[in-house]
Ligand SMILES: O=c1ccn([C@H]2C[C@H](O)[C@@H](CO)O2)c(=O)[nH]1
């Protein structure tokens with residue numbers, strides 16, 4: 001699957017966003033190392049802080065189905081139907097992605113391919129616990 005196809009899957013996943021409070025729809029499309037696709041959307045709550053981001057929805061879906069090795073994630077976010085402005089994963093999502101993915105994990109945004117190391121070069125990880 002190309003990065004462009006992965007990004008399109010993220011835009012499609014954003015259609016399922018439940019975001020009545022922010023009005024900001026986010027979709028994520030996570031590709032496993034063996035080519036399986038998991039998607040996720042943001043799901044808000046009247047108790048705002050219980051909101052879950054699209055990226056973590058996708059990661060938790062995948063891990064709960066037994067997939068823990070990933071090659072790329074695409075993220076698309078918008079408060080209208082135009083997903084052309086890059087939407088970076090928040091710090092919480094980067095931390096969760098970092099649990100399962102190396103520095104070379106590809107992060108596809110509206111402006112193209114990035115890597116986890118760009119966003120989060122000195123993250124706290126299981127290496128710190130040794
Ligand atoms: O990494 C992120 C950052 C924000 N959001 C969602 C959470 C909230 O519903 C909305 C506005 O913050 O965007 C995500 O899905 N992913």
Ligand SMILES: [Zn+2]
Nearest residue numbers: 053089090093
């Ligand atoms: Zn997030």
